[in-house]
């Protein structure tokens with residue numbers, strides 16, 4: 001993505017009313033980045049994206065000044081599965097997700113790597129890379145696929161940036177792959193982003209294992225769970241264990257400043273989103 005110098009910030013936005021309504025909701029919050037599902041995230045089936053609706057979504061997005069759109073894959077995908085039937089089903093579903101993301105004009109497609117249910121981590125890593133390579137062959141043109149870190153370290157994979165780097169190493173077309181840093185997940189996995197030293201060592205690890213240029217987006221969430229808990233529970237910005245000081249550090253880090261910050265914070269009404277965006281803008285003031 002081009003560096004615009006503009007602070008890119010937004011939310012995961014519901015698509016219950018369709019893609020166009022999602023863009024309108026984003027516009028009502030005055031955000032310039034958003035994430036959506038392109039289908040029901042809890043089911044395998046998907047009807048193709050309606051071409052006319054995709055065109056309207058792109059137009060609405062442009063009109064609303066939304067500079068970054070990321071699609072999140074459905075939750076059922078397991079690219080690491082050692083059950084060949086489930087893995088193949090996941091590859092097909094990922095290829096379909098890549099295609100829908102392309103049609104919607106998204107900038108990135110975000111996915112979890114899945115779990116190999118206790119298999120040796122090296123096997124899980126190889127399996128994820130094989131699945132990604134196969135999906136790229138099924139869908140040859142798409143936005144960049146970003147792998148999201150999880151909140152758990154060993155024995156599962158995806159909690160450490162070394163794992164994600166090992167996967168990327170085995171992906172044939174590296175121009176099509178990157179990562180998304182979820183701050184709550186990183187915190188759950190034991191990366192202490194509350195301190196400058198902790199955040200710097202995390203960014204150093206990303207740089208040495210993957211390369212910072214491959215970091216394409218931030219899932220910007222506070223955490224209900226404590227450091228290293230292995231638990232994935234998102235909290236409103238500044239009100240969780242990462243807290244205001246940690247949130248502010250993340251927002252002001254020069255290495256992250258050109259990346260889109262997408263919140264996946266709890267929402268019982270639009271008021272929650274308005275509060276979170278206000279918190280972010282308040283904590284991003286540079287002295």
Ligand SMILES: [Zn+2]
Nearest residue numbers: 148182219264
């Ligand atoms: Zn996330």
